[in-house]
Structures are given as structure tokens and as C-alpha cells.
Amino acid sequence: MTQVIADISVSLDGFVAGPDDGPGRHPLGVGGERLHRWLFGLATWRARAGQEGGDRGAGDDIMGEYFARTGAAVIGRRMYDHGEKAWGEEPPFHVPVFVVTHRPRPSRRLSDGTSFEFVTAGVAAAVAQAVAEARARGGDVAVMGGGQIVSGALAAGVLDELRLHVVPVLLGGGRPLFAQPLHPARVLETTRAEMSSGVTHMFHRVLP
Amino acid sequence: MTQVIADISVSLDGFVAGPDDGPGRHPLGVGGERLHRWLFGLATWRARAGQEGGDRGAGDDIMGEYFARTGAAVIGRRMYDHGEKAWGEEPPFHVPVFVVTHRPRPSRRLSDGTSFEFVTAGVAAAVAQAVAEARARGGDVAVMGGGQIVSGALAAGVLDELRLHVVPVLLGGGRPLFAQPLHPARVLETTRAEMSSGVTHMFHRVLP
Numbered sequence: 001m002t003q004v005i006a007d008i009s010v011s012l013d014g015f016v017a018g019p020d021d022g023p024g025r026h027p028l029g030v031g032g033e034r035l036h037r038w039l040f041g042l043a044t045w046r047a048r049a050g051q052e053g054g055d056r057g058a059g060d061d062i063m064g065e066y067f068a069r070t071g072a073a074v075i076g077r078r079m080y081d082h083g084e085k086a087w088g089e090e091p092p093f094h095v096p097v098f099v100v101t102h103r104p105r106p107s108r109r110l111s112d113g114t115s116f117e118f119v120t121a122g123v124a125a126a127v128a129q130a131v132a133e134a135r136a137r138g139g140d141v142a143v144m145g146g147g148q149i150v151s152g153a154l155a156a157g158v159l160d161e162l163r164l165h166v167v168p169v170l171l172g173g174g175r176p177l178f179a180q181p182l183h184p185a186r187v188l189e190t191t192r193a194e195m196s197s198g199v200t201h202m203f204h205r206v207l208p
Numbered sequence: 209m210t211q212v213i214a215d216i217s218v219s220l221d222g223f224v225a226g227p228d229d230g231p232g233r234h235p236l237g238v239g240g241e242r243l244h245r246w247l248f249g250l251a252t253w254r255a256r257a258g259q260e261g262g263d264r265g266a267g268d269d270i271m272g273e274y275f276a277r278t279g280a281a282v283i284g285r286r287m288y289d290h291g292e293k294a295w296g297e298e299p300p301f302h303v304p305v306f307v308v309t310h311r312p313r314p315s316r317r318l319s320d321g322t323s324f325e326f327v328t329a330g331v332a333a334a335v336a337q338a339v340a341e342a343r344a345r346g347g348d349v350a351v352m353g354g355g356q357i358v359s360g361a362l363a364a365g366v367l368d369e370l371r372l373h374v375v376p377v378l379l380g381g382g383r384p385l386f387a388q389p390l391h392p393a394r395v396l397e398t399t400r401a402e403m404s405s406g407v408t409h410m411f412h413r414v415l416p
Contacts, residue, residue, distance in 0.1 A: 012372075012396065012412070013386040014222040164220075166374075168396040168412050170386065178221040178378065188220065188376040193408035195401035200410050202401075204220070204376050 002135045004127055006143035006150045007066060007163040008177065009035040009199070015174040016147040027082045029174040035167050038197040039063065048092055058196035059165070066163075070095055071139020072130035074123070076149040077101035080116070096133045098126040100149055123152040147177040154186055159206045162188065166200040210343045212335055212366055214351035214358045215274060216385065217243040217373040217407070223382040224355040235290045237382040243375050246405040247271065256300055266404035267373070274371075278303055279347020280338035282331070284357040285309035288324070304341045306334040308357055331360040355385040362394055367414045370396065374408040 010016050011034075018029025026032065039045055043054035044064035054060070072095050075083075080099045083091060091097075094113040105118040119126040130141040143153050153159045164177075192203040218224055219242075226237025234240065247253055251262035252272035262268070280303050283291075288307045291299060299305075302321040313326040327334040338349040351361050361367045372385075400411040 014384075166398075166410065168398045170394060170396070172386075176222075178380075186378060188378070190374075190376045190403055190406060190408055193401050193403035193410075195398055195410075198398060200398055200401035200408065202374065202403075202408050 002071070002131055002140055003160045004131065004141045004143060004153070004158055005066070005161045005163060006145075006153060006159050007165075008145045008147065008150050009039065009165040009167055010147075010177045011035060011167055011169050011171045011174075013170045013172065014176050014178065015171040016145060016150075016177050017175040018171045019173040021174065023081065027086075029171070031169065031171050032174065034169045038165070038167065038199045041197065045092075055197045058194045059199065059201060060197070062163075062201055066142065069140045070142040071134030071137035073097045073142045073144055074126045074130050074149060074153070075099055075144050076146045077103075079144070079146050079149075095137075095139070096130070098130045098133075100126045100152075122156075123149055124156040124158050127153055127156075127158040147175050148179065151178050154206065157186070157206075161191075162204040162206060164202045164204070166202060168198070168200075210279070210339055210348055211368045212339065212349040212351060212361070213274070213369045213371060214353075214361060214367050215371040215373075216353045216355065216358050217247065217375055218355075218385045219243060219375055219377050219379045219382075221378045221380065222384050222386065223379040224353060224358075224385050225383040226379045227381040229382065231289065235294075237379070239377065239379050240382065242377045246373065246375065246407045249405065253300075263405045266402045267407065267409060268405070270371075270409055274350065277348045278350040279342030279345035281305045281350045281352055282334045282338050282357060282361070283307055283352050284354045285311075285326075287352070287354050287357075303345075303347070304338070306338045306341075308334045308360075330364075331357055332364040332366050335361055335364075335366040355383050356387065359386050362414065365394070365414075369399075370412040370414060372408075372410045372412070374410060376406070 018032035021029035041055045042060045043056050044060050046054040091114050096115045099118050100123050101118050104120050108116040134141045187207040188204040191205050194201050226240035229237035249263045250268045251264050252268050254262040281301055299322050304323045307326050308331050309326050312328050316324040342349045395415040396412040399413050402409050
């Protein structure tokens with residue numbers, strides 16, 4: 001059955017981007033790039049970019065399996081804007097991506113299997129579209145961030161699983177994963193926790 | 209060598225007490241008691257209270273070893289005030305406890321090995337006194353909270369290790385472990401992460 005799985009890196013003090021983020025400033029906030037180094041160092045990630053070597057271990061297995069199972073993705077507009085420049089014509093998805101935004105935009109279709117649909121009806125609507133697409137492909141839905149999208153999906157009750165990669169850095173400010181006002185009391189259950197590549201991978205089941 | 213180890217339970221959204229905490233209101237904030245249930249259910253904890261049974265596993269081993277190695281403890285005034293009523297004449301320490309407070313108070317000495325010294329010179333001074341005491345006993349210093357004391361000790365550079373027990377609840381507000389303004393950039397290294405009794409135990413070394 002198609003699962004909706006959010007997966008995001010977070011600092012020990014709960015931020016998914018550092019202070020002063022945004023275009024023309026720091027794309028991931030001051031220090032925010034430290035949240036993603038572990039990922040970019042994985043053998044799985046490097047292989048997707050045509051590079052050899054990299055870290056192996058639990059984190060690599062987790063992310064390799066996550067990418068392989070992903071049939072569609074959901075991201076926020078801010079991540080899209082940031083990525084549009086960084087990714088160029090080779091975004092790291094290779095599946096349909098639904099972008100939650102307030103501004104309608106024409107969809108984009110790339111030759112590598114990536115497509116971008118811009119959804120203005122909110123995160124729950126974007127997840128629903130992604131589920132339909134992923135189900136047709138026999139895959140899962142990856143809710144990839146940023147924090148507003150992940151916690152919005154949790155609040156909306158459309159997440160099956162929340163995976164956090166806790167990076168032992170203190171950003172001291174920035175974009176919190178769980179912004180106020182918070183979602184209603186969702187009941188979570190930790191199903192796995194493991195350290196590798198210097199970070200703690202924590203899996204949580206969202207109970208109905 | 210005497211180690212200074214902070215150990216505290218924290219919600220998935222980073223709070224060590226729920227909203228509206230305080231005397232006459234909710235001692236641990238709304239929902240805050242959920243952060244400590246795992247601890248009170250451990251065989252180690254129950255044995256200290258003269259009760260049988262309880263959870264065994266990694267969390268129990270971790271806490272059993274932590275209590276056994278503790279030669280002195282540091283806590284905040286709020287935890288002391290809350291505990292004074294809850295503990296009665298049997299506080300769960302059995303070692304000298306240094307309480308960080310703004311108000312001087314005469315020390316208290318109990319028959320079970322617990323004593324309370326009230327330190328008005330700040331958290332670093334309290335830790336220094338606890339280190340001297342623990343070293344004489346061949347033990348470690350346990351910095352037990354609350355959040356202000358733990359993050360204050362981290363900020364002051366007097367912590368060797370930070371242990372978090374991440375409980376998969378969302379409190380939506382309350383007392384954050386890492387309050388603003390934050391400590392200078394401390395470099396941490398995750399040394400262990402493991403799930404048991406439904407929570408994730410994460411150990412972090414504080415690098416010099």
C-alpha cells in the first residue's frame with residue numbers, strides 16, 4: 001500500500017534551516033548547509049549524481065531504499081525556488097513532484113522522469129495528488145520539506161510516517177520544523193532509531 | 209576522570225515541559241508528565257523506589273549505569289521546588305545535589321545521602337562544586353535539568369556529554385530545551401543512538 005513518508009534533516013535544536021535564509025541571502029540559512037552534508041556524502045546520493053565512493057552504512061541503506069520506493073514527491077515552494085537554480089536540468093527526483101504554492105504556474109516536464117506540478121489547494125491536496133500518482137507506479141510518496149510542508153502534512157493527518165535525521169549542530173535560530181501554532185495532538189510511535197554518518201535516524205509512525 | 213553529563217527528556221518538538229507549567233498550575237506543564245513515563249516505568253527506577261518489575265532493555269541499562277556512576281547532581285531551582293513536594297523525605301538522588309538559584313537558602317542534609325546546597329553564583333559555579341564533590345567520590349556529575357540548567361551548562365562550556373531522551377510526543381509549546389538566545393556554537397558529536405521503552409536515547413559528546 002502506498003505510504004506517505006516525510007523525511008527531513010533537523011538540527012539538534014529543531015531547525016530545518018538556519019537564520020536569515022532566502023534568495024539573495026543564505027539559501028539554507030546561516031549554517032543550514034551543515035544539515036545536509038551527511039546526505040550528500042552517502043554512496044547512494046553520489047551514485048545518483050554519477051559519482052563514485054561515499055559513506056555506506058545504515059543511513060545509506062535507509063536513503064537508498066527511500067529513493068527507490070518513491071513514486072512521487074511533495075515539496076514546498078521555497079525548496080523549489082532554491083532548487084530550481086541548484087538543480088538546473090538535473091533535479092534529483094526522477095518522479096512527479098507536487099509543489100505546494102500560493103501562485104499558480106504551468107507545470108514543467110523534464111526528460112529524466114521528473115515533472116513539477118504546482119498545487120495551490122494546500123499540502124493535503126498536493127499529497128492526495130501525489131498518492132494517486134505513486135499508487136499507479138506502485139511506490140510511496142516522499143514529503144521532502146521544508147518544515148512547513150512536513151509539519152503541515154502532519155497537522156492535516158496525511159502522513160503515515162515521519163523520519164527525522166537529527167544532525168548534532170545547534171543553529172540557534174532559523175526555520176523550526178515544528179512552527180507555532182502546532183497541529184492537533186497527533187500520536188506518534190518511534191519505530192526505529194539508529195546512528196550512522198554522524199546523525200541519528202529516527203522513524204515515527206503516525207497513529208490514526 | 210569525572211565527567212559532567214547532562215541527561216534530560218525532551219519532546220519531539222523540543223520541549224522539556226509543556227505549556228502553563230508552575231506551582232498551582234501544572235507542575236510539568238500540560239502534557240509534560242508524558243515526557244517522564246518511560247523513566248518511571250524502568251526496572252531501575254522502580255527498584256530505587258522499592259518496587260518490583262518494570263521495563264528492561266537499553267534504556268534501563270543506560271539509566272541504571274547513569275545513576276550508579278553519579279557522585280553529585282546539579283538541578284535548577286524550579287525542579288527543586290517541584291520536587292520538594294513530590295519527593296518528600298525520599299528524594300531520588302542519594303548524593304549531594306547543587307541547586308542553581310537566585311535566592312540563598314540554608315543547605316539541607318538528609319539521612320539517605322542526599323544533601324541540597326543552594327548555589328547563587330550560576331550554573332558553572334554549581335557544576336564546579338559538584339565536580340569537586342563527585343571527584344572525591346570517584347563519580348560523575350549528573351546535570352539533571354531543567355532545560356535552562358542543561359542549556360546553560362552547555363553554553364558555559366562545562367558539559368562533557370549531553371544525553372537526550374526523545375519522547376515521540378508533540379507538546380506544541382512550553383519550556384524549550386534550547387531557549388533563545390542560544391549558547392555560542394558548541395560542536396557536538398553523536399556517539400550513540402538507540403530506541404527502547406518507546407523513546408530514542410541520543411548521546412552527544414561536547415567537543416572542546
